[in-house]
Amino acid sequence: MSSTSSQHKRTSEDSTSQLLSHLQGWTGPALLPLSDLKGSVIDVFLPGLWVTLHVICINTFVLRTLQSRGSGRQVNLTEFTRTLASQLAVDSSVAVPVLPQLNSCSYQETRLANASKQRTNTSSSAQVMANDKHISAVKLQTRWNRPGVCGLDNSGNSCYLNVVLQCLCSTVPLVEHLLNQDTRRDLAKSKCRFAEVFVRLLEEMWLGRSSSCAPLEARSVLSSILPQFNNYCQQDAQELLLFLLNTLHDDLKKTCSSTRQLRPEQNRNCAADFTIVSHLFEGQLSYKTLCMHCDHQAHSKQAFTVLSLPIPTDIIKCSIQDCLSLFFEQTILTGGEQMLCSVCGLRRETVVLTSLDKPPEILLLHLKRWNQVKLRTNVGFSMKLDLTPFLSSSAQNASYSSYHLYAVVNHTGHLNMGHYTALCHNAPAQVWHCFDDSIVREVQDRVVQSPNAYMLLYSCKPFQKPKIQGL
Ligand SMILES: [Zn+2]
Incomplete structure (x- = not known):
C-alpha cells in the first residue's frame, strides 16, 4: 500500500518537476504541428479542451517569460501542453497560473501589453529588458496604428x-x-x-x-x-x-x-425617410416603356441600393462595362411578360429602356455569379468607372464619369462551401489592404484586380482622411 502510494507520489513529483522545467524552459509558442496531432486521442475526442489548453499555454508563456528568464532551453508547445494535460489528469491540484485576459489583439500585442504592465514591478536588471520590450511595443503600436485597418x-x-x-x-x-x-x-x-x-x-x-x-x-x-x-x-x-x-x-x-x-426647430432638414444611408447608397433608375403596337410611351422610376449585374455567358473573360451594358440593354417584353398599354387597353409587346436617372454617391455593384452553378467568368474592372454611357438624358453630368473603386468583395469556392475576403482602400494611409477575417495584409494596387470579384464598391468622389474626433 505504502510503496504504491510513495511510488505514485514520486511519479507525481517527477511529473511536477518535469512540468515546471517545461514551464520555465519554454521560450515561445509554436504553431501546433499537424503531424503531432495525428493519432492523438485527446485531439480526436476533445478538440475543445485541446484548444483551451493551448490558450492556457500561450498565457502561461506570457507570464513565465516575464518571471523567469535566462534558461534559454527550447520547449515544444505541443509537448508542453501534453505535459500540462497529463499532469492535470493525475493531479487536479496543480496550479495553473492565473491567466491574463486574452483580448482580441494579437499574441504579440498581448505579450507586449503585459510586459509594459509588469514593468513597474521588475527588478533593475530586468528593467533594461522591459525597456527593450517597451520600445518594441511602441514600434509595434506604430506599425498597427492604422485607423480603419482592423x-x-x-x-x-x-x-x-x-x-x-x-x-x-x-x-x-x-x-x-x-x-x-x-x-x-x-x-x-x-x-x-x-x-x-x-x-x-x-x-x-x-x-x-x-x-x-x-x-x-x-x-x-x-x-x-x-x-x-x-x-x-x-x-x-x-x-x-x-x-x-x-x-x-x-x-x-x-x-x-x-x-x-x-x-x-433644429431639424427641418430631417426628412421622414432620409438618412445617411439613403443619402449615400440610394440611386434611381428610370424606365421608358414603348408599346410596339401604338408607340405609346410611359415612364417610371425606381430606387435602388445595389445594381445586380448579369454576366455575359459563354465567355471566360469580360469587363464590368460589358456587365453594365447588358444590364442597361434594351429589352423586349413578349409572351407572358407583355405589359398593359393604357392606350390600347391590352397587353402588348413592349420595349423597355433602362437608364440611370440618379447615380448614387456610393455605387454598389453585385455580380450575379450564382446561376445554378457558379459563373467563374473573369470580370475585369479598373480603379475608375465611367457611368456616363448609362445615364438618362436628364442626368447627364460630367461628375459621373469617374467613380473611384474603394472596396472589392471576393468569393472563392462554391456556393455553400466558399470563402469571402475583402480588399479595401484605406483613406488615411492611401493603401489597399486584404482582409481575410482577422488576417490583414497590405497589398499592391494590381492585386485588387481579382478574378474572384463578387461585389465592387465605387465612390463618386475619392475619399479623404475622415474627420473623426480622436483620430
Ligand atoms: Zn399601345
Missing part, C-alpha cells in the same frame, strides 16, 4: 459578415457621420440597438489599437433582428449588405424622428 475574427462561418463590415468600415462618409458626436448622442437617446452596436464596432476599428477584433456583439444583434442570419451557415454577402443597410437606415430614421420630436 481584422475581424471569424466566429464560425462568418466571413460573409466580416467582408460586409469591412466594406462599410472603409466607406469614409458613412464612418464620419456615424462617429460624429451628435449622431452618437441621438443614437443613445433612441433605442437603436443595431446602429449603436455598429457604431461601437466602427469606433474600435477606427480608434482602437488592435490589429483585429471580434464583431460578436454585431453578430448577435444582427441575428436577433434578422433570424435568417442566426446560424453558422455560409450566407450571401450581398444579401447581408442589403439587409444591414436597411436595418441601419430604419434605426437612423428612428433617431431622426425622435430628434425631430424633441427639437423640431
